[in-house]
Amino acid sequence: MTAISVDLAAELERALPGGRVVRDPAVVASYAHDEAEWAPYGSPAAVVRPRETAEVREVVSRCARLGVPVVARGAGTGLSGGANAIDGCVVLSFEAMNEILRIDPHERIAIVQPGVVNDDLRRACAEHGLWYPPDPASAPWSTIGGNVATNAGGLCCVKYGVTRDYVLGLEAVVGHGDVVRLGRRTAKGVAGYDLTGLMVGSEGTLGVITEITVRLRGARAAERTIVGYFDSLVAAGEAVSAVTAAGVVPSALELIDRHCLRAVDEWRHMGLADEGDVLLLGRSDSPGQVGEEEADAILACFEAAGATWSARSTDPEEAEALFAARRLAYPAVERLGPVLTEDVCVPRMLVPEMLGRIERIAAEHDIRIANVAHAGDGNLHPLMITPPDDEAARERAQAAFERIVDEAIGLGGTVTGEHGVGLLKRRGMAEEIGPVVLGMHRAIKQALDPAGIFNPGKVFT
Amino acid sequence: MTAISVDLAAELERALPGGRVVRDPAVVASYAHDEAEWAPYGSPAAVVRPRETAEVREVVSRCARLGVPVVARGAGTGLSGGANAIDGCVVLSFEAMNEILRIDPHERIAIVQPGVVNDDLRRACAEHGLWYPPDPASAPWSTIGGNVATNAGGLCCVKYGVTRDYVLGLEAVVGHGDVVRLGRRTAKGVAGYDLTGLMVGSEGTLGVITEITVRLRGARAAERTIVGYFDSLVAAGEAVSAVTAAGVVPSALELIDRHCLRAVDEWRHMGLADEGDVLLLGRSDSPGQVGEEEADAILACFEAAGATWSARSTDPEEAEALFAARRLAYPAVERLGPVLTEDVCVPRMLVPEMLGRIERIAAEHDIRIANVAHAGDGNLHPLMITPPDDEAARERAQAAFERIVDEAIGLGGTVTGEHGVGLLKRRGMAEEIGPVVLGMHRAIKQALDPAGIFNPGKVFT
Numbered sequence: 024m025t026a027i028s029v030d031l032a033a034e035l036e037r038a039l040p041g042g043r044v045v046r047d048p049a050v051v052a053s054y055a056h057d058e059a060e061w062a063p064y065g066s067p068a069a070v071v072r073p074r075e076t077a078e079v080r081e082v083v084s085r086c087a088r089l090g091v092p093v094v095a096r097g098a099g100t101g102l103s104g105g106a107n108a109i110d111g112c113v114v115l116s117f118e119a120m121n122e123i124l125r126i127d128p129h130e131r132i133a134i135v136q137p138g139v140v141n142d143d144l145r146r147a148c149a150e151h152g153l154w155y156p157p158d159p160a161s162a163p164w165s166t167i168g169g170n171v172a173t174n175a176g177g178l179c180c181v182k183y184g185v186t187r188d189y190v191l192g193l194e195a196v197v198g199h200g201d202v203v204r205l206g207r208r209t210a211k212g213v214a215g216y217d218l219t220g221l222m223v224g225s226e227g228t229l230g231v232i233t234e235i236t237v238r239l240r241g242a243r244a245a246e247r248t249i250v251g252y253f254d255s256l257v258a259a260g261e262a263v264s265a266v267t268a269a270g271v272v273p274s275a276l277e278l279i280d281r282h283c284l285r286a287v288d289e290w291r292h293m294g295l296a297d298e299g300d301v302l303l304l305g306r307s308d309s310p311g312q313v314g315e316e317e318a319d320a321i322l323a324c325f326e327a328a329g330a331t332w333s334a335r336s337t338d339p340e341e342a343e344a345l346f347a348a349r350r351l352a353y354p355a356v357e358r359l360g361p362v363l364t365e366d367v368c369v370p371r372m373l374v375p376e377m378l379g380r381i382e383r384i385a386a387e388h389d390i391r392i393a394n395v396a397h398a399g400d401g402n403l404h405p406l407m408i409t410p411p412d413d414e415a416a417r418e419r420a421q422a423a424f425e426r427i428v429d430e431a432i433g434l435g436g437t438v439t440g441e442h443g444v445g446l447l448k449r450r451g452m453a454e455e456i457g458p459v460v461l462g463m464h465r466a467i468k469q470a471l472d473p474a475g476i477f478n479p480g481k482v483f484t
Numbered sequence: 485m486t487a488i489s490v491d492l493a494a495e496l497e498r499a500l501p502g503g504r505v506v507r508d509p510a511v512v513a514s515y516a517h518d519e520a521e522w523a524p525y526g527s528p529a530a531v532v533r534p535r536e537t538a539e540v541r542e543v544v545s546r547c548a549r550l551g552v553p554v555v556a557r558g559a560g561t562g563l564s565g566g567a568n569a570i571d572g573c574v575v576l577s578f579e580a581m582n583e584i585l586r587i588d589p590h591e592r593i594a595i596v597q598p599g600v601v602n603d604d605l606r607r608a609c610a611e612h613g614l615w616y617p618p619d620p621a622s623a624p625w626s627t628i629g630g631n632v633a634t635n636a637g638g639l640c641c642v643k644y645g646v647t648r649d650y651v652l653g654l655e656a657v658v659g660h661g662d663v664v665r666l667g668r669r670t671a672k673g674v675a676g677y678d679l680t681g682l683m684v685g686s687e688g689t690l691g692v693i694t695e696i697t698v699r700l701r702g703a704r705a706a707e708r709t710i711v712g713y714f715d716s717l718v719a720a721g722e723a724v725s726a727v728t729a730a731g732v733v734p735s736a737l738e739l740i741d742r743h744c745l746r747a748v749d750e751w752r753h754m755g756l757a758d759e760g761d762v763l764l765l766g767r768s769d770s771p772g773q774v775g776e777e778e779a780d781a782i783l784a785c786f787e788a789a790g791a792t793w794s795a796r797s798t799d800p801e802e803a804e805a806l807f808a809a810r811r812l813a814y815p816a817v818e819r820l821g822p823v824l825t826e827d828v829c830v831p832r833m834l835v836p837e838m839l840g841r842i843e844r845i846a847a848e849h850d851i852r853i854a855n856v857a858h859a860g861d862g863n864l865h866p867l868m869i870t871p872p873d874d875e876a877a878r879e880r881a882q883a884a885f886e887r888i889v890d891e892a893i894g895l896g897g898t899v900t901g902e903h904g905v906g907l908l909k910r911r912g913m914a915e916e917i918g919p920v921v922l923g924m925h926r927a928i929k930q931a932l933d934p935a936g937i938f939n940p941g942k943v944f945t
Contacts, residue, residue: 129728129833152731174674185672187681188649201920209829210861211646212898213635213685214913215905215925215943220648220681224674241731267590270613270702311772368670372590400671437673444676452675459662464676466931471924482676 031091031113032069038081045070054096054116055108061363061417062104062446067094067114074119076194076202076233083231084200086113087474094478095227097137097169100161102353102364103445105173105226105481115231117168123147124234131239132191132208137168137232144237153239156183159441160350167235174224176441178275178346181399182308183240185441187223194234195222199474208236221467226443227478229471244310246274247318248342251325251333252299256280256382256394259301260375262328263398266305267371271320274308276399277349282408283393286355287348295348299331303398304345352395356406363407363420365427366448369436371401380430381405388423390416402440425450444482453483492552492574493530499542506531515557515577516569522824522878523565523907528555528575535580537655537663537694544692545661547574548935555939556688558598558630561622563814563825564906566634566687566942576692578629584608585695592700593652593669598629598693605698614700617644620902621811628696635685637902639736639807642860643769644701646902648684655695656683660935669697682928687904688939690932705771707735708779709803712786712794713760717741717843717855720762721836723789724859727766728832732781735769737860738810743869744854747816748809756809760792764859765806813856817867824868824881826888827909830897832862841891842866849884851877863901886911905943914944 036044045051056064068091073079086093095115096106108114121138128151135144141155141162148155158177159165165175171193176185192206206212206219222229253259259278266276279287284296295302303325307317318335325333336342356362369377378394381403385392393406405427407420428438428451438451453461464483469475497505506512517525529552534540547554556576557567569575582599589612596605602616602623609616619638620626626636632654637646653667667673667680683690714720720739727737740748745757756763764786768778779796786794797803817823830838839855842864846853854867866888868881889899889912899912914922925944930936 128731129725130831174678176672180672184649187678188645197924198920203918203920203924205921207829207898209831209897209901211637211641211829211858211863211901213900213902213904214898214916215900215921216686216690216928217635217648217678217681217684218921218924220678223678225677229677241733264590270589272702310770310774313771368668368672370591370670397672402672436670437668437675439674439676440670440672441674443674455675457664459659459664460666460676460679463658463664463679463932467677467928470927470931 031089034085035069035071035082035113038085039071039078043071043073043078045072054114057096057099057101057104057106059102059104059107059364059445059447061361062107064104064107065110065112067108068111070114070116072116072119076196079115079196079231079233080200080202082113082115083196086476087199090474091476092479093231093476095172095231097166097172098140098164100165101169101173101445102366102442103447105443105445107446109480117166120233126151126153128153130208132236133239134234134236135167136234137166139167141165141167141170148239149242152242154242155189155237155239157186157189160353168232171223171232171235172226173443174441176397176402178277178397181276181397182272182274187220189237190219190223190235191238192236193219193222193232195230195232197230197471206236224443226445226481228468228482230477243308244314246306246308247314248336248345249305249318249321249325249333250336250345251303251330253301253303253329254299254331256301256378257375258329259303260378260398262303262325262330263374264372265324265328266321266399269320269324271317273305273317273321273399275304275306277304278302278394278396278398279349279352280394282391283352283356283395286359286393287351290355290358291351293348304349349395353406356393356408359408360411361409361417363424364442365403365405365407365424366440366442367427367431367436367438368400368402368440369431369434373434374398374401377403377431377434381427384423384426388419388426390419390423392423401436446481449483492550495546496530496532496543496574499546500532500539504532504534504539506533515575518557518560518562518565518567520563520565520568520825520906520908522822523568525565525568526571526573528569529572531575531577533577533580537657540576540657540692540694541661541663543574543576544657547937548660551935552937553940554692554937556633556692558627558633559601559625561626562630562634562906563827563903564908566904566906568907570941578627581694587612587614589614591669593697594700595695595697596628597695598627600628602626602628602631609700610703613703615703616650616698616700618647618650621814629693632684632693632696633687634904635902637858637863639738639858642737642858643733643735648681650698651680651684651696652699653697654680654683654693656691656693658691658932667697685904687906687942689929689943691938704769705775707767707769708775709797709806710766710779710782710786710794711797711806712764712791714762714764714790715760715792717762717839718836719790720764721839721859723764723786723791724835725833726785726789727782727860730781730785732778734766734778734782734860736765736767738765739763739855739857739859740810740813741855743852744813744817744856747820747854748812751816751819752812754809765810810856814867817854817869820869821872822870822878824885825903826864826866826868826885827901827903828888828892828897828899829861829863829901830892830895832860834895835859835862838864838892838895842888845884845887849880849887851880851884853884862897907942910944
């Protein structure tokens, strides 16, 4: 630790109630990056675990005065390096601000602190017969604050939209330490520019979110699950296009390839890979006859695209286990070595085309690419897996990563489906949006963060 | 016309293809304001009806060089003065850019020019079995560009959300005349700050929208209609709260009071006011048994709140006629004299409370206030009606207007439900959001409109 960082941590300790500032170097180090360890990260000068908004304001105003970067983080499950520390920064970790402040069944809203874990909110809503839809695969661990900062997607987005679609209002600490309320708690409301939507997905670069008001839906009908195995990625992709072409909107349509199936099997011994090479999991949650027809239509699409085996699941526990396996795909693959995660989204009808290109890129760059995908959205997650400590493989993975970015943009897609931009997607984003729109980003950043302290260097340089 | 304005119109005539610049003073005058004639408006130096984006860019870059304000307008059905001309400005009217460029049933998107009339888009989508939900009462006349600029709401918003929820991407002319593409054409996508959402509802103050990509839904099931008459505003409001408390999400829940019913009757001789004082129209579009149960629950709520008469409509034509009458309420009331339109949104459970306060304010200020409301959203439209040329009544109406603004804010509501801010709601909005958030608005405006030409003085001063 440098002298100035010791001074800052000491100053924050004096300014805040006891127990807020983390000093233990090993613990501080554990806050230095999110799951994207592939991306660079620095050493924080201090880690603060605030318990209320006033403490966040205190930290931000001191940092603004000193010009010290502030990096906010939730559970650190991010995959783009958005929460990676910057040398000498203060990391604000929201794990102790994890209260569900209110669930209002009449207005159908919940008001939460940023550190609430996604699944905890979903469980609490369910007790009121309500449902908070956004369900990233990280839902058992990731927080609403982190979900909002990255505009996280998830499995049911194909039918129900992403985090932004559910955020009505925010409390945030902005500028030099001003606490503001953005948005609303009513069903409708304009009131000027959509600053709430602007904060969602801005990855902590425009301020620090301290409270979130989300819109809820009524609990939905039980889901029907359709399972299909395919002998190639492209065949599975064709089944996805067929569902799209049939005009069916599933409540989930997930793809897991053989690399992921085997990785989960090796870890949890589920025997998933014994049945076939690529697994598609479809769901319909429409009530009554409509749901029956949708499930039948999805099954027919799987069969027409050449499924080697397909069926409607009749056992809810088995269906849940398959979706649990889907959620384990990423941590299972991570056990094999450093993973570089892609997050492209292409037009739905181009899913088979893009999957074919990914296979060719894997072959050409001699790199193992596992695929897990919110396929119904066209949102693909090629995962570049490298052996530990193999620098040459890392370089090949990086080259493959950039190729996939370019191919996705070439197909009219985006390189940041739902994981944010962070550090890993900055080049791709800049290419995708072009210099004028990038200039608009810079102008907004400068306008709302005149001190330049909020997570600088993330999203764009 | 001043010398400089003549020069500007002549310069634009030279720069643009023939027929784009309107010179006839009577025609120019017809573009000077929207439906909010209550608000002040100036004389445009020129009116331009562009046919393509390059022409818009030409106008914007010239105006940026000269520091001339640019006021974009759709059909001019706005109710807040957002499209009112500024002295010496160029009005850009999009009536000739009214093509539906693409409807893609697979990606479920439509790409349209800003001048497309809302109902025309809805009809074209229906031919593909698709549905564009946002349905402002002005849908037969208003344009998608205007809907986007004001983030317009509508009747089915209570279940399906507002315009912003359907805008995926935009083409716009910004800055000193740069053409940019914002947002995306894929199902998901982050790619940095949500500039698309920022443009939606910004009322032309951040740039001029030249193309819009919207998300579509599949055609929905036929709606069931529930009709209820009540003998007071508050009783009807209690029926609305009862529907909310029952956890039912109707696909429409509209309120029309006796002033509006009588105004429509006087115009169209429908006999609506003979049946009772306040009409509630509820709808459910859920398919099958769920829809049956919702319709029954809405009817039970109407009855429990003391409806003087209520029933499920069995005649689709009669139901359509009632909704057509609802859409005519505003133009019918306008026939009685100058109307000052309010657009507050309160928490749903406070609808009866707010309606009671509006009645008291009407009595205290001796002003006739008609009420039409998207009641299921808590979005109320008190309409202050004044006799023609009665300046004292106008002053009393203005005072009542400001009282309603303050009461809505006091109840945790917003003063700009769905009509934008324009000129009429600037004070209310500033009060509602507070000085720091207003400062954020100013900073963004300055960052994205450095020439200060885009609809200056609207939304905030």
